Amino acid sequence: MGWRIIHITNVDQLSLQLDNLKVKKSDDELKIPLRDIFAIIIEDLTCKLTSRLMIELSKNNILVLLCNQKYLPECVIQPVTGHALQFRQMMKQLNWTHDLKGILWKEIIQRKIINQAEVMRRNYIEKNRIAKLNELATKVENQDTSNVEGQAARIYFNSFFDENYTRSNQNYIENAALNYGYAIAHSAIARTIVAKGLISGLGIYHRGERNPHNLASDIIEPFRPIIDYFVVKHPPDGYLTKDYRIQLINLLHSKIVINNKMQTFIRAIEISIDSFLEFFETGKSEKIQLPSLEKLVLHES
Known part of the structure; x- marks a missing residue:
């Protein structure tokens, strides 16, 4: 690759x-x-x-x-032709059960929240807030029926920005930076999904009718805190310069922990998707591999 x-x-x-x-x-x-x-x-x-x-x-x-x-x-x-066994992969994906999807979504959201707590720790946020996020991670249920993800997000983003901050507020240049970084990561994930012969529009949790990459929108969740960490640590100065955009793009070369090894962001995407396929084949949740920010090395251009 x-x-x-x-x-x-x-x-x-x-x-x-x-x-x-x-x-x-x-x-x-x-x-x-x-x-x-x-x-x-x-x-x-x-x-x-x-x-x-x-x-x-x-x-x-x-x-x-x-x-x-x-x-x-x-x-x-994207290519019209995909994986050599694309039809077989698609049929398997169509048979992923609701219960297994619920288990995987729980694992994804738990890891996302744990990674968010790590971003807070690295930025010296109050320990009680970090503890609250780690506590919320333990309360995530299958399907995240209680929307613990949303509860964690409010604590998380309000730890870095003022009380008027929302992700949709275009007056915050940080949102433009986050959106750019997320879009690059989302596209990289969608590319890998297609390469694996999967239906990118068929998500685990996301079901947007106009979203051709619902599955990528699922898989990106535990990876988002990597972009968050960079933007909080290195906020843009007024607007997104070319150099700043390149730094966001190069986050795909950052190294993180997955399956107890340091891997690049790009490689971690593939490892995660492969582990999901194993999980749906076996039903064993221990097969699931997700990125951890326990160690994070940003790419230096």
Whole structure:
């Protein structure tokens, strides 16, 4: 699997040369082997892309994000053909039981809250607030019927921002940063879901009728605190500069703990999804592997 994340801005053309991405700006050219690329994020609205390149990117299952004027991903390019055993994977997914989905959702939300508590600890938030979050994590039920996730979120975000803060308030530049980071992570997860032959629109908990990636919206939850930690620790200064957006993109190279090993964010996504497939095959919750912020190493560009 590729590992490079290519950020495109102020470029004339992207094309294919042999098995390489060719980046052209005026008389300058740069070539990058396709086998090394995990994702290409294109923020340049005037950049030209050749059809031949797009076909090869699709064949190599490389995530391609086209961003809008606000730099948020607007379009995700995905292959028509997917996993070699896609039909079999899809049929298995359609047979995932309600009870097993409920167990997995409980595990996901518990880990999300525990990771949120770790972000609070790393930012020296009052110990009683951290203790409250850890207590809430123990109270999550199957399906999270009591919405413990929402209770934890109120304590969590109010620990970093003032009492008027809400995630939907566009007056907070931190929300723009969080939205950008979440969108990049969400797209990376959706890409891996498709590569595994799963139906991205068929979620465990999320059921948005207009959301083509409900399953990615489920899986991102315990990963969100990685973006939160960076934004709280390094808040944007007035607006999202190019350098700041690149730092958010590079969070995919951060290292976290999963299955008792340090792995990159990108690799942890794949490990989590593979573990979910094992869980639905066996019904054994110990198969579930989720990211932990017990140790976190941010990528330094």
